Amino acid sequence: MRNPNWARIHELFDEFINSFVIHKNSILTDDTNILSIETINSIQGRFIENYNDNDEKDLKFQKKLASQFEGASYNEKLVFAHAEWLWSYSVNDLQTATKKNYTKTITGLEHSKINDEPYKYGFGSAGQFHKTNKYWEIAFNIELIKTLVEKQSEGADLEELKKWVEAICLYLKYNRENETYFVDVKFRERFQNKALTMCNILTYCAFPGRYERIASNGHKAQIYHTFRSLIKEEEGENTNADECILLIREKLNKWRNEGFDFYENDLRKLWNYSASDIPYDELQAILYKKAIVLYGPPGTSKTHSANTIANALIKESYLKNKGNLDTFFSNSESIVNDRIHRLQLHANYTYEDFVAGMQLVDKQTKPQKGKLFEYCALAKNDSDNLPHVLILDEINRVDLSRVFGEVFSAMENRNEDIVTAVGNFKLNIPDNLYIIGTMNEIDFSLEQIDFALRRRFLWFPYGYNAGILQDIAYLKNEKQKAGLSHRDIERLINAANALNIAISNEDELGKQFEIGHTFFAEIVDIYSSFKAINNKTNRIKDKLFRANGPATILWDISIQPILEAYLGNVEEDEKKKTIQDLNNTFFQASLD
Structure with a gap:
């Protein structure tokens, strides 16, 4: 408009x-x-x-x-x-x-x-x-x-x-x-x-009166997908995406000021689920399978993406009823947040914590239901029957087969009672409870997981993504008013790309050891702090890669320690040489 x-x-x-x-x-x-x-x-x-x-x-x-x-x-x-x-x-x-x-x-x-x-x-x-x-x-x-x-x-x-x-x-x-x-x-x-x-x-x-200031076809698809319930079936016949969005605009005028922009913050939250385009395959997969796992190296936005998918799933379901728009604009955060449940898994987390176990109650050992029963009850008692999403962060830290036990059967036979091994409780997972797991592939390879477990989920690999790195860097740059130029960020991306290619080709490492994009994006925070501490201005020509500058700090406090951990079993001299070669690759690529 x-x-x-x-x-x-x-x-x-x-x-x-x-x-x-x-x-x-x-x-x-x-x-x-x-x-x-x-x-x-x-x-x-x-x-x-x-x-x-x-x-x-x-x-x-x-x-x-x-x-x-x-x-x-x-x-x-x-x-x-x-x-x-x-x-x-x-x-x-x-x-x-x-x-x-x-x-x-x-x-x-x-x-x-x-x-x-x-x-x-x-x-x-x-x-x-x-x-x-x-x-x-x-x-x-x-x-x-x-x-x-x-x-x-x-x-x-x-x-x-x-x-x-x-x-x-x-x-x-x-x-x-x-x-x-x-x-x-x-x-x-x-x-x-x-x-x-x-x-x-x-x-x-x-023609700004007929089209939106949207360059991305993906964004247009997201807007249509989110608000399509506003368009009557006969109105949407023989119309293209741009015409549908114009119809959506006319309907949304009821709740917005005329001339609103789809990128206004509260409106964007409805349709634009992440800094970059929604992982559409994952969204469709969880609708079909109800359980997915995002796996890959650390720092590759797995947890962020899990939240993104959960948000999208709940919002899309809620907005299928156009009568909900009034409520959503006034109460969107609680509608979503009350239906997302998170568990940070760790080495000491067990079946007893998750499903059922014996606990001391009134000086007697009695069987007690685990956290999963709580989440099932919340989903089952949802008056709107909206999706509830359980995010299991870092499933690689536990023996999932032992922690889940009968849960696998309950996942495959939803709305049926499955009796637990401890306490003889009736576990019944409702249709509207979805599960998203995240897994660091460094700690636990997908190939190590038995087939019976693998088939219960759909699995999505997450790796280093230059496009997401750019999006995060620009977003941080804008929020922090850091003053980095397009060329500064381009040099960062060139260096990150080159380093990860070298890591992928390294005999002792490989693609699963790539450095995640979120680690590289920390350079914006480092530069902002560096500038404040040293009272530097934006007139510095080489903001990121000058000697002992932000890129050096990023390498010393973040990238090198990660590489040292990955190469923990390599002899010290060979480890030092490999890291130095990777360092040279990283800084040399920033000059291109």
């Missing part, structure tokens, strides 16, 4: 169409008459027709770009800069200087020759995919500009060209024909099977 805070985004898009496409003048510099069909055809040949997928894997984007545009005219480079600008201008997870530097790099112009205004704004983060998919996003922009130039030569004005943008984006998203705005066959074939965030970005830039 149109919001005054982002008015300049929409104005700049109109200027792009009007000044650049229609009048052929640059909006990035003071140059005029730069755009022609011949120029865009040449760019298309250099950047798209000359594309080599193998080269792309081996060369960094900017190096490949330099080779593609070797010998190109100034106008060709400047027109390409507009396609690259269109990719970056509306997002705020790229800094102004970074956006402007893209134009400087391709054109060779000094900063003073490049206008500041087009680079200053952004309506939100487009996510990691928008960056990693940069080639195809820009290739799409080039083809789009070519189409707009052709349509403008046939007499299309500003509003008509914006409708062409909308029609092309919707066709590529939903494969729906538009009789008025027919997408060129070559355009279709080239991009039809490509996921493009530009389609979401440009429809919003062009």
Whole structure:
């Protein structure tokens, strides 16, 4: 929806169409008459027709770009800069200087020759995919500009060209024909099977009254999935996701101020279950199996994800009844939190604690029910029959077969009485009690678990995730006002990626010993503390990886101790050499 805070985004898009496409003048510099069909055809040949997928894997984007545009005219480079600008201008997870530097790099112009205004704004983060998919996003922009130039030569004005943008984006998203705005066959074939965030970005830039400021298809799917009960069946017929979200917006106006944003904090909590996209497979799995385990190295967001899945499961069930929205907006925390139950398992936790055991009561030893009976009763007595989720953290710390005992039979035969070995209690697990376990694979390999136990759960591996590292780092950076740049965080991710690749390839380690993303994200906290203690300002050029800086502290207090523990059985000299080699890999990669 149109919001005054982002008015300049929409104005700049109109200027792009009007000044650049229609009048052929640059909006990035003071140059005029730069755009022609011949120029865009040449760019298309250099950047798209000359594309080599193998080269792309081996060369960094900017190096490949330099080779593609070797010998190109100034106008060709400047027109390409507009396609690259269109990719970056509306997002705020790229800094102004970074956006402007893209134009400087391709054109060779000094900063003073490049206008500041087009680079200053952004309506939100487009996510990691928008960056990693940069080639195809820009290739799409080039083809789009070519189409707009052709349509403008046939007499299309500003509003008509914006409708062409909308029609092309919707066709590529939903494969729906538009009789008025027919997408060129070559355009279709080239991009039809490509996921493009530009389609979401440009429809919003062009028509904020009909589209949301949401770049992620995943986020749109989550919004639809959460609020679909608000739409009558007949209203949802023959409508795409964007049209459904517009209908949802109209319904939500009853509870929200008109012009609300789906990223407002209390509303976002309903549909956006985590810092990154919801683990959809896990959510579907727990609905089907009612018991899942998330396993992997420490620091890979297993506990956080377990809470995320539990939240999603309860919210989704509650919001299936649209009459619950009033209650939810006023009391969302208790609705969810009262139905999530957590047990931190440890080496001394036993069957007697969990299921049933003999305890001293009034100086007599009597059989007593364990914690599981309490959770079963809470779920069974829920007047709304909503899901209750039991999170068992670190199941690797116990002998699960011994702790669970008859629970496995009760899980498979829900709503049936299973008699316990101690006390002859009738254990009956209701349908609405779900179980999520987390397991550190370092301590206990999945292969060590017997098949009878494994088949009672669906198992999901969790490992190091660069995308989640980026999300956490940006979130911490924003909350702490740390002042780290996109380049600082990019260097951290490069270093983390390289270190974990080296760990995976190390004979004494392997993939299951990768360092989790949450450990690397601690560098933001270290930098904030470092800055406060040393009274440093944000003017420091190398904020993270300078000598004896935050990266060194992170290595010394977090990463190295983990590696030493993992290599505990290795001879001391070999251990020191391995850790030093990994240290070199980590810090060298930060320079790339």
